[in-house]
Amino acid sequence: MKTRGFWRVLRRGAMGLAALLALGILVLVMDGYTAFGRRATGARRERMERSPQWKDGRFDNPQPLVNHYGEMLTSALQASPHTNPTEPLQVAPIDPARFRTPPPTGLRLTWLGHSTLLVELDGHRILTDPVWSERVSPYTWVGPTRWFAPPIALADLPPIDAVVISHDHYDHLDMGTVVALKDSKAVFIVPLGVGAHLESWGIPVERIVELDWWERTQVGGLEVVATPARHASGRQVLDKDATLWAGYALVGPKHRVFFSGDTGLFPAMADIGARLGPFDVTMIETGQYHRTWPDWHIGPEQAVLAHQMLRGKAMLPIHWALFGLAYHGWTEPAERVRAAAALASVPLLLPKPGQSLEPDAAQAESPWWPALSWETAEQHPILSTGMPVTATQPGSRP
Template identity: 55%
Template sequence: MTARKRFGIGKMLAALFVLLFAGVSVALAQAWDALGHSAEGARLVRMQASPQWHDGRFHNPQPLANDDLWKILVGAFHKSDDATPKQPVPVVLDKRSDFAVPPASGLRVTWLGHATTLVEIGGHALLIDPIWSDRASPVTWAGPKRWYAPPLALADLPPIDAVLISHDHYDHLDRATIVAMKGWTNKFIVPLGVGAHLAGWGIPEERIIELDWWESSKLPGLEIVAVPARHTSGRYLFDRDKTLWAGFAMIAANQRVYYSGDTGMTPQFADIGNRLGPFDLSLMQIGEYDEAWPDWHLNPEQAIQAQQMVKGKLMLPVHHGLLDLAYHSWTEPMDRALAAAEKAGVRMVIPRPGESIEPANAPDAAIAAHWWPSLPARASASGDKMAAQAMDESVKPSAKETQ
């Protein structure tokens, strides 16, 4: 090989190395920014004054029994073969014109998958925990990937008055979606400390409203109250519980909506119901549970109990149906919730992703159009036979449902 050829190959390899280094650098920079930003100054002082803050972080009134490493490892070997859909999930594709006319009843809710929900109430449009990225992750090439594209394009949303964010986990706070909203005019209503992430991503401080539990913010004719939840927060290894987590109550003149956020079972549900209920609709978390993290997320039966405690009239399950974040099948949360609701006489709707619901038009009985496939029940690693039996009773759709 001549010196000229060796020189040419060397230049080509050097160019490839430079391109690779540049690509890796950009990816690392994006991932670093997605990790979020820490609170400081007046924001940190306010956080430290919260009754939920001590010993350098936020705390729940009840301790969390979570992070059982052995059960996490064992559970991975018992993961359902149907944790991810094997067939396309039926989705209702929305467009901007679908929201041109306000709901006749004054309250309309459109579930867009996982926790992302559009709530139209009191003449306002609220967007909860918006995730439009392909993955719930700080990087675009790894992490839980959504099973279907957003049923509604971000640009096709009706004018949003406020974005509500329950906490800063990646499946609820998505940097790319937030950055896309920088040019909007909406407010961001978030728990204490979460505003540091938003400000770091370019959201003006005047658009950020941070709330402690039981604090509220008002729009004309609408009050939004941050309510307790039993959970945790953090976007990387060393920032756990440095920001607060919460649910929300949305209170208009004639209608009330409750959103649980991510939460485990807590007696504070009764406090919420007594202070702010009854609710015309509850957006209740039902999925991504496991015995390895029993206090991190409600299981479906607990969600039904929580619905009764908050004095909810109609329940719409959320936090399921989009991402693989646990070991159960993707249909199990719906099957178990439906069985428990029917047993308890709780009214419930389970819309397809993208489907809009007006609670005032919902029948009096517990209802759920069985749009998901019937999959075999699988007891948990601990032998949750009662839950499996309840699922077996619910996974077979009635003749009416299959027509």
């Protein structure tokens, strides 16, 4: 009888734990449901399935993404002691009056942190991967927190002509920011499938333009071309690679710039440079890398190599200095890209968050970040797989 009673109590305990777990999952789903977005259906889904990038029910990279899961877990125990600033970064607020005067050179870039930039190009204003929320997460109570407040309020931005979004990960597609821009006149230019998220958040369908790789659209006198990238997508467990990812070439009458989004190194970067370059500026992701996910993020040295493949003139590193998403020190991407650019004789733009630069008139500046310990390329190489030749020294070409 005692044994029977013991198993009865054990079963009830297990059932109770299962019920609590189910309740917890239900709460998480309900809390994040709106931010998860929506799946593409109907004509949008049919168009996705006609894409050359669509394979076996999802989008696919020509070069697979390699992950070393075991080392990924153990490397977390060896993370830099400087993955986040010890104190919030002090960033000077932007006076909106700055944007009342057009840039004399016709091209002005204002980096707002991570992958968010205001690009003023030949009379057009483009916002890239805008993130104004406190966290990059479907929830307001958990997830990576920004290191500084936005240098300018969304309401204080000048009129925006186009918002380009590279993919639907939370640090690039921020629901709160998208909803706040709902009543603007901006056109949202996104990869295939991402329009379903935007439409579910109230963006009018006539202001959404979805592009496959190499497709283009016109915004006034500006041409926006979606370019290949090597990455992934997904906003919850069951939607991996259900939408496409991309970079963008922004081509104006006099200037052209490249925005990488998130990417590993891949051969078609040379095709982008040949077909759409040369670029006055390349804005290439440089941070949030690790050798255990070598194809998801390109790393500083390969970013310089990509800049050369793209036929860029000046390079502005992005995807760093706002969120802690990797194991490296927060200043390491800047230190390593400076060293790599110097070896390759690549002109580098490293503005403070909120600083505006006109590449034709930009002057070299001293580092604005503190001097902290960091790992070199030799200590921690980032080498994307599947390349004809991998290069540990910047300046060489695959």
